[in-house]
Amino acid sequence: xxxxxxxxxxxxxxxxxxxxxxxxxxxxxxxxxxxxxxxxxxxxxxxxxxxxxxxxxxxxxxxxxxxxxxxxxxxxxxxxxxxxxxxxxxxxxxxxxxxxxxxxxxxxxxxxxxxxxxxxxxxxxxxxxxxxxxxxxxxxxxxxxxxxxxxxxxxxxxxxxxxxxxxxxxxxxxxxxxxxxxxxxxxxxxxxxxxxxxxxxxxxxxxxxxxxxxxxxxxxxxxxxxxxxxxxxxxxxxxxxxxxxxxxxxxxxxxxxxxxxxxxxxxxxxxxxxxxxxxxxxxxxxxxxxxxxxxxxxxxxxxxxxxxxxxxxxxxxxxxxxxxxxxxxxxxxxxxxxxxxxxxxxxx
Amino acid sequence: xxxxxxxxxxxxxxxxxxxxxxxxxxxxxxxxxxxxxxxxxxxxxxxxxxxxxxxxxxxxxxxxxxxxxxxxxxxxxxxxxxxxxxxxxxxxxxxxxxxxxxxxxxxxxxxxxxxxxxxxxxxxxxxxxxxxxxxxx
Numbered sequence: 109x110x111x112x113x114x115x116x117x118x119x120x121x122x123x124x125x126x127x128x129x130x131x132x133x134x135x136x137x138x139x140x141x142x143x144x145x146x147x148x149x150x151x152x153x154x155x156x157x158x159x160x161x162x163x164x165x166x167x168x169x170x171x172x173x174x175x176x177x178x179x180x181x182x183x184x185x186x187x188x189x190x191x192x193x194x195x196x197x198x199x200x201x202x203x204x205x206x207x208x209x210x211x212x213x214x215x216x217x218x219x220x221x222x223x224x225x226x227x228x229x230x231x232x233x234x235x236x237x238x239x240x241x242x243x244x245x246x247x248x249x250x251x252x253x254x255x256x257x258x259x260x261x262x263x264x265x266x267x268x269x270x271x272x273x274x275x276x277x278x279x280x281x282x283x284x285x286x287x288x289x290x291x292x293x294x295x296x297x298x299x300x301x302x303x304x305x306x307x308x309x310x311x312x313x314x315x316x317x318x319x320x321x322x323x324x325x326x327x328x329x330x331x332x333x334x335x336x337x338x339x340x341x342x343x344x345x346x347x348x349x350x351x352x353x354x355x356x357x358x359x360x361x362x363x364x365x366x367x368x369x370x371x372x373x374x375x376x377x378x379x380x381x382x383x384x385x386x387x388x389x390x391x392x393x394x395x396x397x398x399x400x401x402x403x404x405x406x407x408x409x410x411x412x413x414x415x416x417x418x419x420x421x422x423x424x425x426x427x428x429x430x431x432x433x434x435x436x437x438x439x440x441x442x443x444x445x446x447x448x449x450x451x452x453x454x455x456x
Numbered sequence: 457x458x459x460x461x462x463x464x465x466x467x468x469x470x471x472x473x474x475x476x477x478x479x480x481x482x483x484x485x486x487x488x489x490x491x492x493x494x495x496x497x498x499x500x501x502x503x504x505x506x507x508x509x510x511x512x513x514x515x516x517x518x519x520x521x522x523x524x525x526x527x528x529x530x531x532x533x534x535x536x537x538x539x540x541x542x543x544x545x546x547x548x549x550x551x552x553x554x555x556x557x558x559x560x561x562x563x564x565x566x567x568x569x570x571x572x573x574x575x576x577x578x579x580x581x582x583x584x585x586x587x588x589x590x591x592x593x
Contacts, residue, residue, distance in 0.1 A: 122549055154548065154549060154566075155526055155527055156527070156546075156548055156566040156567045156568070156582065157566065157567070158567060158577075160567075160577075160579060161564075161565050161566050161567060161579065164565040164579075165564065165565060168565070192577055193577070201470075201579060204466060204467075204470055204471075205470045205471065205565055205579075207471060430587060434587070438587065440549075449526065456525070456526075
């Protein structure tokens with residue numbers, strides 16, 4: 109495989125709500141929830157933010173980091189389960205806002221939380237086939253959750269964009285290989301015209317998240333003849349803090365490999381942005397030669413696993429964009445009333 | 457605003473594309489098709505503004521225009537861009553009480569308003585306090 113990441117960028121809205129603030133409204137025990145989910149607070153989109161604005165900010169940062177002419181981007185895919193329009197692509201908004209139009213192909217992807225990594229695979233194929241010079245995949249969400257549902261403690265907002273190109277001097281991380289594991293597993297869904305998703309409760313664990321993440325990771329390791337010891341870091345989709353740590357343990361990865369990319373505790377589950385923001389956080393601190401395993405998970409269900417090797421391009425342009433931690437630390441706390449207004453739970 | 461008008465202004469609203477006169481080097485935003493200084497000697501070309509500037513003046517809006525009801529109180533400012541033009545825009549991600557004349561701001565891509573629940577969403581530029589020191593280039 110002769111493709112890699114040439115640029116990446118993230119965006120996380122500045123508003124945060126604490127688990128305590130949500131628990132207070134529903135009469136729940138915040139300590140129990142924080143212990144159970146390993147989540148302290150989550151990001152909330154501002155009144156003028158949505159998946160398109162988050163995707164644009166992340167995409168612009170990725171273009172700055174890659175330091176390429178945006179007109180060389182031949183494909184843009186935006187993965188999300190909260191596209192602002194039911195019909196009308198987010199990808200065209202992103203393409204226009206980064207200056208990639210009109211010579212490109214673009215589309216929106218939907219596969220619960222893994223639509224962004226599915227976009228990366230599409231770009232990999234198109235670059236490798238020589239159809240395009242660069243392709244950009246974005247995973248961004250302003251995740252919905254019904255008031256009082258367990259999801260309300262974690263459903264957050266954020267996104268990341270990755271630009272894929274042929275390996276060369278711009279390469280930040282080359283992609284050694286990818287492997288996907290997909291089955292029809294109805295653990296989480298949202299019907300047409302319905303505002304909030306429904307889920308299978310505990311069913312989202314063993315037969316859904318763990319089966320797919322573990323099978324995808326094992327499949328990739330087998331394909332590349334690698335073992336957990338060959339990796340410096342590993343990032344697994346982060347619906348909460350516990351799941352990725354448990355998946356790591358089952359696969360034989362240590363906490364030390366996983367904690368550097370674990371960001372859900374401070375921003376919540378950014379759905380399509382989750383695995384990608386975790387990967388971006390690892391890249392923010394990685395050095396040439398480091399090997400990274402990244403495994404996404406999308407309900408419904410499937411996982412995409414990637415092995416990446418960090419290249420010298422990681423040292424290019426590091427100051428061109430804000431780091432993941434800059435966004436994590438830039439925050440403004442809101443109460444549940446404000447949250448209810450921002451999420452349009454309250455409408456006048 | 458009609459759909460065709462919004463569509464026509466997308467380059468300006470999304471990417472701050474103004475015009476620059478090749479004769480006197482003045483930058484205009486919104487774009488002008490004639491340079492008021494050089495008149496028929498003017499050579500206007502599209503010009504992308506960098507999106508950084510300073511607040512020249514501002515006010516905090518408590519009684520909003522239609523479509524901005526849920527944003528109050530919000531800050532509306534005149535921003536002088538590095539390249540010269542002064543533009544009116546909302547300042548977002550800020551506490552209205554801490555905004556000052558002279559504050560450095562940078563452009564951000566946001567929803568400006570929506571036609572209705574069924575209508576088009578208008579995206580465009582707003583400004584926010586700079587989150588990192590301005591870098592050259």
